[in-house]
Amino acid sequence: MEFIHIATELIIGYIALLFTTKLLGRTQITQITPFDFISALVLGELVGNALYDKDVGLAKILFAVTLWGTLIYVTELITQKKKGLREILEGKPSIIISNGKIVYSELKKNHLDLNQLQHLLRQKDIFSIREVEHAILETNGTVSVMKKAKYEQPTREDHHMPLSPVVLPVTLIIDGEVIWDNLSESGFTEAWLKQQIRSFGFQDYKDILYAEWQEGKGMHMQPY
Structure with missing residues:
Protein backbone atom coordinates (compact mmCIF):
# COMPACT_ATOMS: atom_id res chain seq x y z
CA MET A 1 0.00 0.00 0.00
CA GLU A 2 2.87 2.36 0.71
CA PHE A 3 4.29 1.88 -2.82
CA ILE A 4 0.84 2.49 -4.30
CA HIS A 5 0.55 5.66 -2.24
CA ILE A 6 3.95 6.92 -3.45
CA ALA A 7 3.14 6.01 -7.04
CA THR A 8 -0.17 7.83 -6.87
CA GLU A 9 1.39 10.97 -5.41
CA LEU A 10 4.20 10.85 -7.97
CA ILE A 11 1.79 10.58 -10.90
CA ILE A 12 -0.42 13.38 -9.57
CA GLY A 13 2.66 15.53 -8.90
CA TYR A 14 3.98 14.83 -12.39
CA ILE A 15 0.71 15.91 -13.99
CA ALA A 16 0.56 19.03 -11.81
CA LEU A 17 4.14 20.02 -12.67
CA LEU A 18 3.56 19.35 -16.37
CA PHE A 19 0.44 21.51 -16.38
CA THR A 20 2.15 24.29 -14.43
CA THR A 21 5.25 24.44 -16.66
CA LYS A 22 3.04 24.50 -19.77
CA LEU A 23 1.03 27.35 -18.27
CA LEU A 24 4.12 29.37 -17.35
CA GLY A 25 5.63 29.02 -20.82
CA ARG A 26 8.93 27.89 -22.29
CA THR A 27 10.99 30.70 -20.75
CA GLN A 28 11.49 28.35 -17.80
CA ILE A 29 13.96 26.45 -20.00
CA THR A 30 15.07 28.46 -23.03
CA GLN A 31 15.36 31.92 -21.46
CA ILE A 32 15.80 31.03 -17.81
CA THR A 33 16.70 33.87 -15.47
CA PRO A 34 17.92 33.54 -11.86
CA PHE A 35 14.35 34.12 -10.66
CA ASP A 36 13.00 31.46 -13.03
CA PHE A 37 15.70 29.03 -11.91
CA ILE A 38 14.85 29.43 -8.23
CA SER A 39 11.13 29.16 -9.01
CA ALA A 40 11.64 25.91 -10.91
CA LEU A 41 13.74 24.45 -8.07
CA VAL A 42 11.13 25.30 -5.46
CA LEU A 43 8.36 23.89 -7.64
CA GLY A 44 10.19 20.58 -7.96
CA GLU A 45 11.03 20.48 -4.25
CA LEU A 46 7.38 20.95 -3.29
CA VAL A 47 6.52 17.68 -5.02
CA GLY A 48 9.76 15.83 -4.17
CA ASN A 49 9.60 16.46 -0.44
CA ALA A 50 5.90 15.69 -0.27
CA LEU A 51 6.37 12.18 -1.70
CA TYR A 52 8.07 10.89 1.44
CA ASP A 53 6.18 12.93 4.01
CA LYS A 54 3.36 10.80 5.36
CA ASP A 55 1.56 13.85 6.72
CA VAL A 56 1.24 15.38 3.26
CA GLY A 57 -1.59 14.13 1.08
CA LEU A 58 -2.58 14.66 -2.52
CA ALA A 59 -4.71 17.67 -1.69
CA LYS A 60 -1.78 19.46 -0.04
CA ILE A 61 0.54 18.66 -2.96
CA LEU A 62 -1.94 20.05 -5.46
CA PHE A 63 -2.57 23.10 -3.30
CA ALA A 64 1.15 23.86 -2.91
CA VAL A 65 1.91 23.43 -6.62
CA THR A 66 -1.15 25.45 -7.65
CA LEU A 67 -0.38 28.30 -5.24
CA TRP A 68 3.30 28.48 -6.22
CA GLY A 69 2.45 28.28 -9.91
CA THR A 70 -0.12 31.04 -9.48
CA LEU A 71 2.43 33.29 -7.73
CA ILE A 72 4.92 32.80 -10.58
CA TYR A 73 2.23 33.38 -13.20
CA VAL A 74 1.07 36.61 -11.54
CA THR A 75 4.69 37.76 -11.25
CA GLU A 76 5.19 37.16 -14.98
CA LEU A 77 2.07 39.21 -15.75
CA ILE A 78 3.29 42.05 -13.56
CA THR A 79 6.76 42.10 -15.15
CA GLN A 80 5.14 42.35 -18.59
CA LYS A 81 3.33 45.51 -17.50
CA LYS A 82 5.84 47.14 -15.14
CA LYS A 83 9.26 47.79 -16.62
CA GLY A 84 10.82 48.81 -13.29
CA LEU A 85 9.78 45.60 -11.57
CA ARG A 86 10.95 43.60 -14.60
CA GLU A 87 14.51 44.84 -14.06
CA ILE A 88 14.39 43.89 -10.36
CA LEU A 89 13.19 40.33 -10.96
CA GLU A 90 14.83 39.51 -14.28
CA GLY A 91 17.78 41.88 -14.31
CA LYS A 92 18.87 43.83 -17.37
CA PRO A 93 21.52 43.28 -20.04
CA SER A 94 24.97 44.72 -19.42
CA ILE A 95 27.46 45.96 -22.02
CA ILE A 96 30.69 44.21 -21.03
CA ILE A 97 32.70 45.09 -24.16
CA SER A 98 32.19 48.47 -25.79
CA ASN A 99 34.06 49.72 -28.88
CA GLY A 100 36.52 46.85 -28.53
CA LYS A 101 37.35 47.67 -24.88
CA ILE A 102 36.40 45.52 -21.89
CA VAL A 103 34.14 47.41 -19.49
CA TYR A 104 35.69 46.12 -16.28
CA SER A 105 33.19 47.90 -14.03
CA GLU A 106 30.35 45.94 -15.65
CA LEU A 107 32.26 42.66 -15.30
CA LYS A 108 32.79 43.38 -11.62
CA LYS A 109 29.15 44.34 -11.08
CA ASN A 110 28.00 41.07 -12.66
CA HIS A 111 30.60 38.97 -10.75
CA LEU A 112 32.19 37.87 -14.03
CA ASP A 113 35.94 37.38 -14.36
CA LEU A 114 38.01 37.45 -17.53
CA ASN A 115 38.30 33.67 -17.73
CA GLN A 116 34.53 33.35 -17.64
CA LEU A 117 34.26 36.06 -20.29
CA GLN A 118 36.65 34.17 -22.55
CA HIS A 119 34.66 30.99 -22.00
CA LEU A 120 31.44 32.73 -23.02
CA LEU A 121 33.10 34.18 -26.11
CA ARG A 122 34.50 30.80 -27.13
CA GLN A 123 30.94 29.46 -27.07
CA LYS A 124 30.31 32.01 -29.82
CA ASP A 125 33.37 30.74 -31.76
CA ILE A 126 35.38 33.81 -30.80
CA PHE A 127 38.85 32.96 -29.48
CA SER A 128 40.29 36.47 -29.24
CA ILE A 129 38.77 39.50 -27.55
CA ARG A 130 40.33 41.66 -30.26
CA GLU A 131 37.64 40.36 -32.66
CA VAL A 132 34.81 41.85 -30.58
CA GLU A 133 33.38 45.32 -31.10
CA HIS A 134 30.48 45.00 -28.66
CA ALA A 135 29.42 42.25 -26.26
CA ILE A 136 26.29 42.21 -24.11
CA LEU A 137 25.74 39.95 -21.11
CA GLU A 138 22.11 38.88 -21.30
CA THR A 139 19.85 38.27 -18.31
CA ASN A 140 20.04 34.49 -18.80
CA GLY A 141 23.85 34.50 -18.52
CA THR A 142 24.66 34.18 -22.23
CA VAL A 143 26.62 36.71 -24.27
CA SER A 144 25.50 38.37 -27.49
CA VAL A 145 28.40 39.52 -29.64
CA MET A 146 28.86 42.00 -32.48
CA LYS A 147 32.18 41.43 -34.22
CA LYS A 148 34.44 44.11 -35.62
CA ALA A 149 33.85 44.74 -39.30
CA LYS A 150 37.07 43.13 -40.51
CA TYR A 151 36.28 39.88 -38.70
CA GLU A 152 32.83 39.40 -40.18
CA GLN A 153 32.27 36.25 -42.20
CA PRO A 154 33.17 36.42 -45.02
CA THR A 155 35.65 39.06 -43.99
CA ARG A 156 35.83 42.34 -45.83
CA GLU A 157 39.60 42.01 -45.95
CA ASP A 158 39.22 38.81 -47.99
CA HIS A 159 37.32 40.72 -50.65
CA HIS A 160 39.43 43.90 -50.38
CA MET A 161 36.33 45.87 -49.43
CA PRO A 162 36.48 49.15 -47.46
CA LEU A 163 35.77 48.76 -43.76
CA SER A 164 32.53 50.22 -42.43
CA PRO A 165 32.14 51.30 -38.80
CA VAL A 166 30.28 48.98 -36.44
CA VAL A 167 27.47 50.84 -34.70
CA LEU A 168 25.42 49.43 -31.83
CA PRO A 169 21.65 50.00 -32.16
Whole structure:
Protein backbone atom coordinates (compact mmCIF):
# COMPACT_ATOMS: atom_id res chain seq x y z
CA MET A 1 0.00 0.00 0.00
CA GLU A 2 2.87 2.36 0.71
CA PHE A 3 4.29 1.88 -2.82
CA ILE A 4 0.84 2.49 -4.30
CA HIS A 5 0.55 5.66 -2.24
CA ILE A 6 3.95 6.92 -3.45
CA ALA A 7 3.14 6.01 -7.04
CA THR A 8 -0.17 7.83 -6.87
CA GLU A 9 1.39 10.97 -5.41
CA LEU A 10 4.20 10.85 -7.97
CA ILE A 11 1.79 10.58 -10.90
CA ILE A 12 -0.42 13.38 -9.57
CA GLY A 13 2.66 15.53 -8.90
CA TYR A 14 3.98 14.83 -12.39
CA ILE A 15 0.71 15.91 -13.99
CA ALA A 16 0.56 19.03 -11.81
CA LEU A 17 4.14 20.02 -12.67
CA LEU A 18 3.56 19.35 -16.37
CA PHE A 19 0.44 21.51 -16.38
CA THR A 20 2.15 24.29 -14.43
CA THR A 21 5.25 24.44 -16.66
CA LYS A 22 3.04 24.50 -19.77
CA LEU A 23 1.03 27.35 -18.27
CA LEU A 24 4.12 29.37 -17.35
CA GLY A 25 5.63 29.02 -20.82
CA ARG A 26 8.93 27.89 -22.29
CA THR A 27 10.99 30.70 -20.75
CA GLN A 28 11.49 28.35 -17.80
CA ILE A 29 13.96 26.45 -20.00
CA THR A 30 15.07 28.46 -23.03
CA GLN A 31 15.36 31.92 -21.46
CA ILE A 32 15.80 31.03 -17.81
CA THR A 33 16.70 33.87 -15.47
CA PRO A 34 17.92 33.54 -11.86
CA PHE A 35 14.35 34.12 -10.66
CA ASP A 36 13.00 31.46 -13.03
CA PHE A 37 15.70 29.03 -11.91
CA ILE A 38 14.85 29.43 -8.23
CA SER A 39 11.13 29.16 -9.01
CA ALA A 40 11.64 25.91 -10.91
CA LEU A 41 13.74 24.45 -8.07
CA VAL A 42 11.13 25.30 -5.46
CA LEU A 43 8.36 23.89 -7.64
CA GLY A 44 10.19 20.58 -7.96
CA GLU A 45 11.03 20.48 -4.25
CA LEU A 46 7.38 20.95 -3.29
CA VAL A 47 6.52 17.68 -5.02
CA GLY A 48 9.76 15.83 -4.17
CA ASN A 49 9.60 16.46 -0.44
CA ALA A 50 5.90 15.69 -0.27
CA LEU A 51 6.37 12.18 -1.70
CA TYR A 52 8.07 10.89 1.44
CA ASP A 53 6.18 12.93 4.01
CA LYS A 54 3.36 10.80 5.36
CA ASP A 55 1.56 13.85 6.72
CA VAL A 56 1.24 15.38 3.26
CA GLY A 57 -1.59 14.13 1.08
CA LEU A 58 -2.58 14.66 -2.52
CA ALA A 59 -4.71 17.67 -1.69
CA LYS A 60 -1.78 19.46 -0.04
CA ILE A 61 0.54 18.66 -2.96
CA LEU A 62 -1.94 20.05 -5.46
CA PHE A 63 -2.57 23.10 -3.30
CA ALA A 64 1.15 23.86 -2.91
CA VAL A 65 1.91 23.43 -6.62
CA THR A 66 -1.15 25.45 -7.65
CA LEU A 67 -0.38 28.30 -5.24
CA TRP A 68 3.30 28.48 -6.22
CA GLY A 69 2.45 28.28 -9.91
CA THR A 70 -0.12 31.04 -9.48
CA LEU A 71 2.43 33.29 -7.73
CA ILE A 72 4.92 32.80 -10.58
CA TYR A 73 2.23 33.38 -13.20
CA VAL A 74 1.07 36.61 -11.54
CA THR A 75 4.69 37.76 -11.25
CA GLU A 76 5.19 37.16 -14.98
CA LEU A 77 2.07 39.21 -15.75
CA ILE A 78 3.29 42.05 -13.56
CA THR A 79 6.76 42.10 -15.15
CA GLN A 80 5.14 42.35 -18.59
CA LYS A 81 3.33 45.51 -17.50
CA LYS A 82 5.84 47.14 -15.14
CA LYS A 83 9.26 47.79 -16.62
CA GLY A 84 10.82 48.81 -13.29
CA LEU A 85 9.78 45.60 -11.57
CA ARG A 86 10.95 43.60 -14.60
CA GLU A 87 14.51 44.84 -14.06
CA ILE A 88 14.39 43.89 -10.36
CA LEU A 89 13.19 40.33 -10.96
CA GLU A 90 14.83 39.51 -14.28
CA GLY A 91 17.78 41.88 -14.31
CA LYS A 92 18.87 43.83 -17.37
CA PRO A 93 21.52 43.28 -20.04
CA SER A 94 24.97 44.72 -19.42
CA ILE A 95 27.46 45.96 -22.02
CA ILE A 96 30.69 44.21 -21.03
CA ILE A 97 32.70 45.09 -24.16
CA SER A 98 32.19 48.47 -25.79
CA ASN A 99 34.06 49.72 -28.88
CA GLY A 100 36.52 46.85 -28.53
CA LYS A 101 37.35 47.67 -24.88
CA ILE A 102 36.40 45.52 -21.89
CA VAL A 103 34.14 47.41 -19.49
CA TYR A 104 35.69 46.12 -16.28
CA SER A 105 33.19 47.90 -14.03
CA GLU A 106 30.35 45.94 -15.65
CA LEU A 107 32.26 42.66 -15.30
CA LYS A 108 32.79 43.38 -11.62
CA LYS A 109 29.15 44.34 -11.08
CA ASN A 110 28.00 41.07 -12.66
CA HIS A 111 30.60 38.97 -10.75
CA LEU A 112 32.19 37.87 -14.03
CA ASP A 113 35.94 37.38 -14.36
CA LEU A 114 38.01 37.45 -17.53
CA ASN A 115 38.30 33.67 -17.73
CA GLN A 116 34.53 33.35 -17.64
CA LEU A 117 34.26 36.06 -20.29
CA GLN A 118 36.65 34.17 -22.55
CA HIS A 119 34.66 30.99 -22.00
CA LEU A 120 31.44 32.73 -23.02
CA LEU A 121 33.10 34.18 -26.11
CA ARG A 122 34.50 30.80 -27.13
CA GLN A 123 30.94 29.46 -27.07
CA LYS A 124 30.31 32.01 -29.82
CA ASP A 125 33.37 30.74 -31.76
CA ILE A 126 35.38 33.81 -30.80
CA PHE A 127 38.85 32.96 -29.48
CA SER A 128 40.29 36.47 -29.24
CA ILE A 129 38.77 39.50 -27.55
CA ARG A 130 40.33 41.66 -30.26
CA GLU A 131 37.64 40.36 -32.66
CA VAL A 132 34.81 41.85 -30.58
CA GLU A 133 33.38 45.32 -31.10
CA HIS A 134 30.48 45.00 -28.66
CA ALA A 135 29.42 42.25 -26.26
CA ILE A 136 26.29 42.21 -24.11
CA LEU A 137 25.74 39.95 -21.11
CA GLU A 138 22.11 38.88 -21.30
CA THR A 139 19.85 38.27 -18.31
CA ASN A 140 20.04 34.49 -18.80
CA GLY A 141 23.85 34.50 -18.52
CA THR A 142 24.66 34.18 -22.23
CA VAL A 143 26.62 36.71 -24.27
CA SER A 144 25.50 38.37 -27.49
CA VAL A 145 28.40 39.52 -29.64
CA MET A 146 28.86 42.00 -32.48
CA LYS A 147 32.18 41.43 -34.22
CA LYS A 148 34.44 44.11 -35.62
CA ALA A 149 33.85 44.74 -39.30
CA LYS A 150 37.07 43.13 -40.51
CA TYR A 151 36.28 39.88 -38.70
CA GLU A 152 32.83 39.40 -40.18
CA GLN A 153 32.27 36.25 -42.20
CA PRO A 154 33.17 36.42 -45.02
CA THR A 155 35.65 39.06 -43.99
CA ARG A 156 35.83 42.34 -45.83
CA GLU A 157 39.60 42.01 -45.95
CA ASP A 158 39.22 38.81 -47.99
CA HIS A 159 37.32 40.72 -50.65
CA HIS A 160 39.43 43.90 -50.38
CA MET A 161 36.33 45.87 -49.43
CA PRO A 162 36.48 49.15 -47.46
CA LEU A 163 35.77 48.76 -43.76
CA SER A 164 32.53 50.22 -42.43
CA PRO A 165 32.14 51.30 -38.80
CA VAL A 166 30.28 48.98 -36.44
CA VAL A 167 27.47 50.84 -34.70
CA LEU A 168 25.42 49.43 -31.83
CA PRO A 169 21.65 50.00 -32.16
CA VAL A 170 20.06 51.96 -29.30
CA THR A 171 16.72 50.91 -27.84
CA LEU A 172 14.52 53.96 -27.29
CA ILE A 173 11.04 52.55 -26.54
CA ILE A 174 9.98 49.27 -24.92
CA ASP A 175 6.37 48.40 -24.11
CA GLY A 176 5.20 51.96 -24.74
CA GLU A 177 7.77 53.48 -22.34
CA VAL A 178 10.66 55.70 -23.38
CA ILE A 179 14.14 54.68 -22.23
CA TRP A 180 15.13 58.22 -21.29
CA ASP A 181 18.74 57.37 -20.40
CA ASN A 182 19.33 55.87 -23.85
CA LEU A 183 17.66 58.83 -25.54
CA SER A 184 19.83 61.31 -23.65
CA GLU A 185 23.08 59.37 -24.12
CA SER A 186 22.40 59.19 -27.87
CA GLY A 187 22.19 62.99 -28.02
CA PHE A 188 18.50 63.12 -28.96
CA THR A 189 15.65 65.11 -27.44
CA GLU A 190 12.06 64.31 -26.63
CA ALA A 191 10.95 66.63 -29.42
CA TRP A 192 13.05 64.66 -31.92
CA LEU A 193 11.55 61.36 -30.71
CA LYS A 194 8.00 62.71 -31.02
CA GLN A 195 8.77 63.82 -34.56
CA GLN A 196 10.05 60.33 -35.38
CA ILE A 197 6.87 58.77 -33.95
CA ARG A 198 4.66 61.09 -36.01
CA SER A 199 6.65 60.28 -39.15
CA PHE A 200 5.63 56.64 -38.68
CA GLY A 201 1.97 57.64 -38.37
CA PHE A 202 1.61 57.40 -34.59
CA GLN A 203 0.85 59.99 -31.95
CA ASP A 204 2.03 58.67 -28.60
CA TYR A 205 4.74 56.51 -27.02
CA LYS A 206 2.09 54.10 -25.77
CA ASP A 207 1.30 53.12 -29.38
CA ILE A 208 4.82 51.72 -29.82
CA LEU A 209 5.85 48.22 -28.73
CA TYR A 210 9.51 48.60 -29.66
CA ALA A 211 11.67 51.28 -31.23
CA GLU A 212 15.42 51.42 -31.86
CA TRP A 213 17.79 53.83 -33.57
CA GLN A 214 20.96 52.86 -35.41
CA GLU A 215 23.37 55.28 -37.02
CA GLY A 216 23.27 54.95 -40.78
CA LYS A 217 20.06 52.93 -40.75
CA GLY A 218 17.73 55.31 -38.93
CA MET A 219 14.72 54.38 -36.84
CA HIS A 220 13.08 50.96 -36.62
CA MET A 221 9.66 51.10 -35.00
CA GLN A 222 7.02 48.45 -34.33
CA PRO A 223 3.55 49.23 -32.98
CA TYR A 224 1.47 46.97 -30.77
